[in-house]
Amino acid sequence: MAMYEHDVLVIGGGGAGLRAAVAAHEAGADVAIVSKVHPVRSHTGAAEGGVNAALHEDDPWEDHAYDTMKGSDFLADAPAVDIFAREIREEVIQLEHWGMPFSRDDDGTVSQRPFGGLSFPRTAYAGAETGHHMLHAMYQQVVKRGIDIYEEWYVTRLAVTDHDEVADRQCHGFAAFDIATGEVAGFRARDGVVLATGGAGQVFKHTTNAIANTGDGAAMAYRAGVPLEDMEMIQFHPTTLPSTGVLITEGVRGEGGRLFNSDGERFMFERGYAVEDGELASRDVVSRAELTEVAEGRGVDDDHVYLDMRHLGEERIMDRLENIVHLAQDFEGVDPLEEPMPVKPGAHYTMGGIEINEWGETVIDGLYAAGECGCVSMHGANRLGGNSLAELLVFGARAGRAAAGEDVGTPEIQVGPDPDAEREDPDWPIEPGEISGGPPDVTPNDALVDPVPVINSAVEAETERIDSLLVTEDGVSQAAIRSRVQDAMGEHLNVFREKSGIETALKEIGAAKRELPNLHVTDTSRTFNTELQHALETRNLIDLAEAIAFGALAREESRGAHWRKAHQERKDEEWRKHTMLSWNDGDPEMWYRPNILESEIQEYDPTERSY
Ligand SMILES: Cc1cc2nc3c(=O)[nH]c(=O)nc-3n(C[C@H](O)[C@H](O)[C@H](O)COP(=O)(O)OP(=O)(O)OC[C@H]3O[C@@H](n4cnc5c(N)ncnc54)[C@H](O)[C@@H]3O)c2cc1C
Incomplete structure (x- = not known):
């Protein structure tokens, strides 16, 4: 053998x-x-x-750590969050030295865009790939x-x-x-x-x-x-193509893309789901908002909502989000330069x-x-x-x-194992x-x-x-x-x-x-x-x-x-604890x-x- x-x-x-x-x-x-x-x-x-790192001099790593902890709804563990936010800066710089072709600003520095739940434009990226x-x-x-x-x-x-x-x-x-x-x-x-x-x-x-x-x-x-x-x-990503589950990146909303219901309302703001951050609220918040719109009869085809990026203009879209144009065309038959994309939540991350x-x-x-x-x-x-x-x-x-x-x-x-741990004696409906x-x-x-x-x-x-x-x-x-x-x-x-x-x-x-x-x-x-x-x-x-x-x-x-x-x-x-x-x-x-x-x-x- x-x-x-x-x-x-x-x-x-x-x-x-x-x-x-x-x-x-x-x-x-x-x-x-x-x-x-x-x-x-x-x-x-x-x-x-993209990949998040507090690279900018006005963006202390502690803010990245706080955003991560808040995003976790305070279930993350602080030592892991702090190590992460501190060490990722060096990792991204090293990646750049290894030849990662990050998108860049006019002055040559690595571009960073806004992303959901971040208090600073902290997401470095290479187009939408x-x-x-x-x-x-x-x-x-x-x-x-x-x-x-x-x-x-x-x-x-x-x-x-x-x-x-x-x-x-x-x-x-x-x-x-x-x-x-x-x-x-x-x-x-x-x-x-x-x-x-x-x-x-x-x-x-x-x-x-x-x-x-x-x-x-x-x-x-x-x-x-x-x-x-x-x-x-389990994370449900708010913008997936309805017929295949193919992802439409949060980068679309980071660049300024807008979500609409069938009444043409920008519901994240107009229906009060996230009055400050709107489409750039955390993913769980946006996914629930979309399905609430559908459940209350303001969805499209009782199934999804629209994500529109046409106002960004073709030049910017093709520079930063070209891949999205191809994905929407190939997997949903929609040209996002001409019309909004249908989107709904899909299982995304464990x-x-x-x-x-x-x-x-x-x-x-x-x-x-x-x-x-x-x-x-x-x-x-x-x-x-x-x-x-x-x-x-x-x-x-x-x-x-x-x-x-x-x-x-x-x-x-x-x-x-923790011998002193609180144990659950659940009444499970099946033999586990x-x-x-x-x-x-x-x-x-x-x-x-x-x-x-x-x-x-x-x-x-x-x-x-x-x-x-x-x-x-x-x-x-x-x-x-x-x-x-x-x-x-x-x-x-x-x-x-x-x-x-x-x-x-x-x-x-x-x-x-x-x-x-x-x-x-x-x-x-x-x-x-x-x-x-x-x-x-x-x-x-x-x-x-x-x-x-x-x-x-x-x-x-x-x-x-x-x-x-x-x-x-x-x-x-009762519940600020991990389920084991x-x-x-x-x-x-x-x-x-x-x-x-x-x-x-x-x-x-x-x-x-x-x-
Ligand atoms: C469409 C999409 C877009 C995303 N966009 C972003 C983003 O922009 N930014 C971000 O931060 N995160 C993003 N994520 C999340 C992120 O990409 C993933 O969480 C991450 O890449 C997972 O990396 P990984 O190395 O853990 O696993 P993977 O990249 O999935 O690799 C798993 C590896 O394990 C191997 N493997 C699995 N089972 C076995 C087995 N039994 N035997 C041998 N090999 C095995 C596979 O061959 C594979 O090589 C996205 C996720 C998806 C699905």
């Missing part, structure tokens, strides 16, 4: 993975990236609008350093020791299969594995996320014992994720996470646009350094966790501790799982199971949520779980078998959908992106960790949030 070995293995070749790999390499490690899509096809490449250029600039750094890349390898299972206490477990590597050949192999990390597997937007049908964004890393870490944090916090500290460390020794799959937490209940590309730079670099063995001292943010009767489960390995046997056992289990999927004769398709989950999530876990709807969604998720053991893969080939890959991803989508719905059901308040019909106010006394979900060897447990409003540098006052 093939075994590949490196000091640090980074799973994911998006922005977070590339940044982590470069940092680990600079720290002296032999690094490799393992990615199910070619790195430059990672979803970071779809990012349009910021992520694409960023990914390429970083990929070149990876190639230049000779970092190994296993591209189109799909990681299916972490190789983690079987200690009873999660905090005693150790991650030695993982099992993965080569999408081109179907070969299952072991990967051993001598020092650390960094999960940089991106978000889980595919849990929802109407999403801005690529088909590859199935939350694999978060699901694998969860089942290996790492708690998931604040999974109910604020929650794998519990990590400010060095990307999880509770499992040797296992790290960075980027959208992680939750440090700096986005809390709502991420600000432009803060994700920024996050993956800062915390990608930190995770890479830590995985390479750099001494990180005593972190301010704690991870792992384990899927019985399905393919071999993905728990740690029995009574194994040494690296090679742990990895071999993971490879054997995955070989068996894949073989069993390829010989089924009849059953349900992964597409049918996926749709069942996505439809339920889209209907009941969207912008507006209520108890009965969440319970209905959970019952649908339960039904999907029961169908999973009957999963049937029609393509039995081992070469580029995308159906097999989607079948393996479906398990991850189900586990994450369940975690999102459990969190949403438990959180009886409205905060940031999470809105509950019967609990429309933010309840700080531990797999607990297949019998999930919910508990809470208080959020942190005080860092070594400053303390944040959780005031009422208005824009």
